[in-house]
Amino acid sequence: MSTSGAAGWRRLDPRIVVATAVWCALLGVVALAVLWWRDAPWWLYAAVPPAALGLPAYEGVRWHRTTYRLTSERVELRTGVAVRSHRSVPRQRIRSVDVSANPVHRLLGIRTVRIGTGHHVGSGQDAVLTLDALAVRDSDALGERLLRGRGAGEDGGGRVTLARIRWGWLRFAPLSVVPLLLGLSAVGGLHNLLDLLGAEPDTVLVPRLISWLTGSADLLTVVPLVVLAVLATGVVGALGLYVEMWWDFRLTREPNGTLRAARGLVVTRSVSLEEERLRGVEIAEPLLLRRGGGACTYAVATGAGTVEEETRGHDSSALLPPAPLAEAHRVAAAVLGEDRDPTESVRLLPHTRHALRRMLRLVLLTGLGLGGVLVLLGALLTPVLVHAGWLAALVVWAVGTPFAVDAHRNLGHGVTGRYLVTRHGTLKRRTIALRRDGVIGWNITQWAWHRRSGLSRLTVTTAGGRGAYHVKDVLLPEGLRFADEAVPGMLEPFLVRTPVVPEPRTARGLGPRPHAEGAP
Structure with a gap:
């Protein structure tokens, strides 16, 4: 951690410039490889080196103009190249300290520190002060200073482990919508990659694949197999994501x-x-x-x-x-x-059945609304939409009713x-x-x-x-x-509390006392 020499102001670690240069070099190599594969014109090649060199140069200027300091009352950050900003956070408002490091940061021995306050600034954004980046030693020391003196631990003030990862929990990774999203993302990513490499998937590969699949097997067999393949890809991705996120938790x-x-x-x-x-x-x-x-x-x-x-x-x-x-x-x-x-x-x-009736009414109205719109469009455009309308209403009612019952039960x-x-x-x-x-x-x-x-x-x-x-x-x-x-x-x-006046009771307490006809 280098100092700027004025009233305790310090600079970030200069290795952040090296980290930016490494990322730019990797992106530049990928860009050159794609251009070579697609036989791009020479002027596109010429644009890669200036971009790969310009971003590290900009990061160097930003690093030179960024300083921070920690006082007994505040954490302050001054940064900006074209537009200068000076942010200040009172230490008593600091609620969390988030320290992260990507692979290049870990290779260079630096970390990014995010200081959260739990308050909001303009446009609903969190008042988070980010220091990108500090040396590992400095990030640990900063976190200790920011959250020091807040209490005592157990066992004489020592560190106590409350939980660790158990890899038997890996079975929970596929139990979400993540596998489906990852499977569809893999299909979309493969399509974009092939299109980027000039393989023309829309006009060549996809039609050939569909023709081969429909020619070699029945469509009712092919479609479930394709769905299972997408889900299997998503499950593998979900397992990998779980391992990456929670490793050594x-x-x-x-x-x-x-x-x-x-x-x-x-x-x-x-x-x-x-x-x-x-x-x-x-x-x-x-x-x-x-x-x-x-x-x-x-x-x-x-x-x-x-x-x-x-x-x-x-x-x-x-x-x-x-x-x-x-x-x-x-x-x-x-x-x-x-x-x-x-x-x-x-x-x-538990909540009363009034809530269940409201949820079921919402399902009913949603089905009627969706079906009614489709039926109206069908009456104006094509009879096909009329059938789609009542089918959509039935699907909404069939799917929504169990969810409404479960929501009320919860x-x-x-x-x-x-x-x-x-x-x-x-x-x-x-x-x-x-x-x-x-x-x-x-x-x-x-x-x-x-x-x-x-x-x-x-x-x-x-x-x-x-x-x-x-x-x-x-x-x-x-x-x-x-x-x-x-x-x-x-x-x-x-609150306005209404007093409860007990009704008159008979001698046996069975209800109001009866009056004879005509009695006062």
């Missing part, structure tokens, strides 16, 4: 009071979360993974990623790979410091000890345990289609603005009782 409790999850084969990654910012856990069970007895475990913490971010690659809150449900509960309990995982020990109150909420628990979802069932003292507010929503059935949606608000934790499709009085039980007194200024 370790979840540890560090002496400085942080949880550290380290993993990765080709691209290594280490994420540290402050335990004092931990607000709960989330057990996520995608449909196929749930059927296979597995689950994913995430931290609910200010500044950590949510489950929705996991689908976009922001998995800083993952506490465990896809693993058996019992292991997910064990790790969740260990992280929270409880004897049992609250999501397992709680008795969830609804529930409850309170156990220090935690409130909520569950919802069918394609991905989410069971979330939140510390009751971490709740700072409730949002109670009723849409027009909710009011008719008396349902509502409660949204738990937590510190940091990252809370999107819902109690869905609950009767409004029941939801208010749950919120008041979970955090007593918070809703008191907004």
Whole structure:
């Protein structure tokens, strides 16, 4: 780590310029090979060296103009070539430190450090300060300084291992939509590669392949075989992706009071979360993974990623790979410091049949709407669409009804000890345990289609603005009782309690006292 000599400002590691040059050289070799294969004109060859040399030169200028410093109160970063920027993050707002390294970074001994705050800046972007790149020693020292003094570990303050990867969990890798997506991506990637190499797949290879397949076997045999081949390719890719992502996974409790999850084969990654910012856990069970007895475990913490971010690659809150449900509960309990995982020990109150009727009504209207549009288009254009309309409606009803029933079965909420628990979802069932003292507010929503059935949606608000934790499709009085039980007194200024006047009873308590006709 080199210094710039002014008030503690430091420069990033200069090896980032070498890393950029290596990537540019690799891309340049690939580009030259493709141009040679396609017999491209000379002027395309001439464009490759300037591009391969220009990017490292730009990176050198950016490195020279980038400095950062760490004070007792803030982390600051100054960077930019054409447009200069000066970013500053208060240290008390730092929630996580994410350290990653791609293969070239690992070869050169540098890492990228991302400092997360859990707050948002303009356009909804996270206030993340990225230092690309630091030496391994400097990145470790920076992470220690940023998260130092937050608590003490167990066993006299030493490091405690909470979980490690077990390769028997590899069986959970194919239990998602990832194999299908990877299989289709492999087909599309092969098509684009052949087109790039000038093999003309659309006009030559694909027609010949279809002609050979239909000529050598029956179409009813060929189509399932092709589908199985795509799925098999996707399963192999999913297994490889699982190995790459979770290689040498370790979840540890560090002496400085942080949880550290380290993993990765080709691209290594280490994420540290402050335990004092931990607000709960989330057990996520995608449909196929749930059927296979597995689950994913995430931290609910200010500044950590949510489950929705996991689908976009922001998995800083993952506490465990896809693993058996019992292991997910064990790790969740260990992280929270409880004897049992609250999501397992709680008795969830099921939701009423009003929610089921609303979901079934939504399925019915969706089928009618889709079928009606197709029938209308068929009446105007071609009778084929009329038949497609009623078939589409039947498919929506046949597929949607089981999902609606399952979604209603998965609804529930409850309170156990220090935690409130909520569950919802069918394609991905989410069971979330939140510390009751971490709740700072409730949002109670009723849409027009909710009011008719008396349902509502409660949204738990937590510190940091990252809370999107819902109690869905609950009767409004029941939801208010749950919120008041979970955090007593918070809703008191907004509640109007109607006193219950008992009706007059007969001597036997069988109902209102009867009056004789004409009696006052």
